Amino acid sequence: NTPHIAVIGAGLAGVSCASQLEQLGMRVTVFDKSRGTGGRMSTRRGDQWQADHGAQYFTARDPLFSKELLRWQQAGVASAWQPAVAVLDAQNPDAARRHDNDSGTVRFVGVPRMSSPVRWLADELQLTLSARVNALIRRENRWRLCFDDSVEDRARLENIDFDAVALAIPPEQAVALIRPHAAAFAAQCDTRAMRPCWAAMLRFDARVALPFDAAFINDGPLRWIARDNHKPGRPSQETWVLHATAAWSEQHLESSADEASQALTDAFKALGGTTPTTATAHRWRYAEPTTPAQSQGCLWDAALNLGLCGDWLSAGRVEGAWLSGRALARSITSLE
Ligand code: FAD
Incomplete structure (x- = not known):
């Protein structure tokens, strides 16, 4: 049996x-x-629009996972993503610099969606x-x-x-x-506690004139922003995903989606972003482990x-x- x-x-x-x-x-x-x-x-989907609101991209270091990733690429369900990545200081966003450690990082995404x-x-x-x-x-x-x-x-x-x-x-x-x-x-x-993450998904009628496709942010409330439609195989509508820091997400855990979306949109605008036509937010209560296990x-x-x-x-x-x-x-x- x-x-x-x-x-x-x-x-x-x-x-x-x-x-x-x-x-x-x-x-x-x-x-x-x-x-x-x-x-x-995970990917949120609407009419002519979608956004990866959970995992943003992944890397492959282990040989077994690299082999599996090759299978995914051959099946057309994953592909490399090469965004221009910046590091921003929330207090001084004009001083954006290219990500210092970025040269060696090869990023992959699910295609046409992260899922x-x-x-x-x-x-x-x-x-x-x-x-x-x-x-x-x-x-x-x-x-x-x-x-x-x-x-x-x-x-x-x-x-x-x-x-x-x-x-x-x-x-x-x-x-x-x-x-x-x-x-x-x-x-x-x-x-093994997991920390939360508020994610906001912003749609625009026109391209947001930021000189990068993704950025790591120091000093919160955001920790990461990305032009989701820059990823391979996505619809062309300008769409940005914003992730709040774990600390901000913990402080605002019980906020409504509207409140979180408004606060994160404001933080995006303070970094040089523009006003979206629509914005929505999702709370990941268990987003990422505090410390990865060594087990x-x-x-x-x-x-x-x-x-x-x-x-x-x-x-x-x-x-x-x-x-x-x-x-x-x-x-x-x-x-x-
Ligand atoms: P999950 O994907 O959480 O799967 C667990 C499943 O169990 C879920 O589908 C859930 O619905 C189901 N479930 C739970 N309880 C029950 C129940 N009682 N009965 C039935 N079903 C149940 N990783 C990266 O590599 N790069 C990144 O850039 C990145 N960014 C991230 C950003 C955010 C905002 C989040 C949330 C995660 C991010 N991650 C990133 C982490 C990555 O998404 C996870 O490590 C990975 O997807 C975890 O997979 P999993 O199968 O372990 O868990």
């Missing part, structure tokens, strides 16, 4: 884990609470979306999942027995699910058949998420 594994979370770590498990001969079902896949590699590589990997998988898992039940050495009342087909889904569960979700969301079963893992989640990349309990993966257990960021999912798949199949 082929073991059946539940993967919870269809961000990059979850689909990386699931596709590796399938390649290694397992049967896998992936669940996500959202309506789509991608998690924090595209995840969607491509997920194409081959058995996926159940709009399905928030709110508890795990251990029964006769197997696992069952419990879902929110609103989940379609809930009774059937709650009757499936799984041989193992892989949680590919941020620590704050994983902890409630695992605490009744794995106190040591829950304790690790408790120590083996995943947690796996072979007695319980329960594991965790995600960027927060690896080197952080997109590359770390993929590596972490792969590491967990190999632990589940006892390869590493």
Whole structure:
């Protein structure tokens, strides 16, 4: 009998884990609470308009991830992005300088959207979306999942027995699910806080006359701004994405989207930007790990058949998420 594994979370770590498990001969079902896949590699879309409001770009340092990235490029779902990058001082934006460390950085993005590589990997998988898992039940050495009342087909889904569960979700969301079963893992989640990030998406009728396509900002409230339509394969409408610093986002965590969008637009204008035709904001409550783990990349309990993966257990960021999912798949199949 082929073991059946539940993967919870269809961000990059979850689909990386699931596709590796399938390649290694397992049967896998992936669940996500959202309506789509991608998690924090996410794109907001409208009429003739889109913006990557989560991950902005990624780099590839690990040879295994570089090999995977080549596959994505060959499939047309990722491409290099070569923006002119500046470093700005919020107190003195006129003194913009080119990014000192930029010469060696090769940046990549999903094409035509940041979520595209995840969607491509997920194409081959058995996926159940709009399905928030709110508890795990251990029964006769197997696992069952419990879902929110609103989940379609809930009774059937709650009757499936799984041989193992892989949680590919941020620590704050994983902890409630695992605490009744794995106190040591829950304790690790408790120590790994994620910091928030407010993101604003601005649309313009005309090109914004800033002499760069992206900038790192010192001294907040913004930490990063980018001309999203400069990325390859995007619609041409002038669109900027602004990311606030973690400190500003924490201070304004309970602000409304309108308030955050207004404050970040004002900060953009103080840097030399113009007034957008429309602006909207999104709050990422769990955006990035405070400090990336130096660990083996995943947690796996072979007695319980329960594991965790995600960027927060690896080197952080997109590359770390993929590596972490792969590491967990190999632990589940006892390869590493
Ligand atoms: P996620 O993408 O968070 O996936 C977790 C998934 O689990 C989500 O889809 C969620 O809906 C689902 N989920 C959670 N709880 C449940 C539940 N109970 N039941 C079912 N499903 C659940 N990285 C870079 O490399 N470069 C960057 O420039 C960069 N910039 C960033 C900017 C921002 C604003 C943010 C938010 C992130 C950025 N990152 C960046 C980080 C990068 O996006 C992440 O490292 C990576 O996408 C994490 O993938 P993941 O699979 O570990 O987690």
